[in-house]
Amino acid sequence: MELRHLKHFVTLAEYKSYSLAASELNISQPSLTRSIQRLESLLEAKLMERNSRFVKLTYFGNIVLKHSEKILSSVSDLEAEVKLPRDDSFNDIVLGGGNLVASHVYDSILVEFTRKYPNFNVELCYRYVEELYGLMLKGELDVFLAETRITQLDKMPDIDIIPYCESKGVFCCRPGHPLLKEKYLFTPRLKDYQIALPRGTPVEITSAFDDLFDTEREYFSGLVRFEEIHTIKHSLYNSDMICLLPDVIVKQELEAGRLVLLNINNMPQIDVAYGIVTMKGKPIKPAVKKFIEFVQTTAEHNS
Incomplete structure (x- = not known):
């Protein structure tokens, strides 16, 4: 063989x-x-x-x-x-990332990182977590950033995870949305509105809302599945669509007042954890170490 x-x-x-x-x-x-x-x-x-x-x-x-x-x-x-010790690709970094969080986090991190290390060669690869793990097993990724708790990456024995940030699942909408006028808001009221949801959201999360995401239920108002938040921002800003996602993804929009949170009385608790994933025991190139250190410093500064 x-x-x-x-x-x-x-x-x-x-x-x-x-x-x-x-x-x-x-x-x-x-x-x-x-x-x-x-x-x-x-x-x-x-x-x-x-x-x-x-x-x-x-x-x-x-x-x-x-x-x-x-x-x-x-x-x-x-x-x-x-x-x-003698590789010419010392400065090459192949970064992977989950579709939802990576574009959001890397957009802000890479500007400063490439400014600090202009001689590093960075290649980006956005995929679902299962694909990222497979690419890392084959040695095609140096490191990737992804959700680690809900995806159960934190239970994998052959990887190391460096925590990046914690988040929670929230519903958000545009300012002036009709639901914001309701003093006591419960999840069944959300059924009257189109909902946006990240692709790949585990059934363990959607099932926590009873039949809210059941496309076969009577009077279903529509579901939009997306990979990157920027693809639905215009719809969120200009319609009555509501969106379920981790609050860290829309932090800037919330702070700027472009989006607001829905205060839902019976909102299930959705705890989200993001981390930097590397293969356990695999030698790490100096450039990758620099990137990991930079991300850790950035996370500590933002916490």
Whole structure:
């Protein structure tokens, strides 16, 4: 068994298509097919099921994928540790971030960071948490910033988390919204208005509001799912849409009075924690250490 077999297998599992995976690997599709067949032959197990549209992992395929990712990550760490003292990419940083928080936080941090360290080369990658974790396992990310409590990243044994900030879930709306006139506001009243909600919000959160987010309920008023807050700001400012999200995301809008909080009597408590995530035991480049230290200093200053 060779490392290239594992790399080919992991890439195919990611793209779920022989043609797409072969293109990503820069090899021919027949070569990829032979590589996967060779791996199956060596392991004496069928790893992929294929139909006309896509490929799907078998039970054994999922087992092999889990171990392959760890093996490739370990090899990447080995190469990085050996090359680190003489690597020309000392100043390269590949930063990942959750779609909602990263654009908000990085917008403010990177201006000062790149001003302080103008020779650092920064690459940004916004994804969902599961994707970020997978990219980090493959050694394609140096560090990423994401929610760590609700996503249960804080329970993962192979990562280290440096706390960045705490937040809480809130409903916000434009000044002058009709709901602001109500002295006693409860969540059922929110059903009369269109609601914006971050994509990927766990069911554990939406279910805390009974059927508020149930699109099948009678007289449903509409739901807008978004990845970045700036995509719905205009709607929030100019309509009766309301939005559920962590208060840290709209801190500036609240302070400027462009948005206001809804005081809901039976609002469920939603505790949110953001942190900087790195792989446990993986060597960290000097530039990445500088970035982590800078973010920590910024967080302490803002707290």
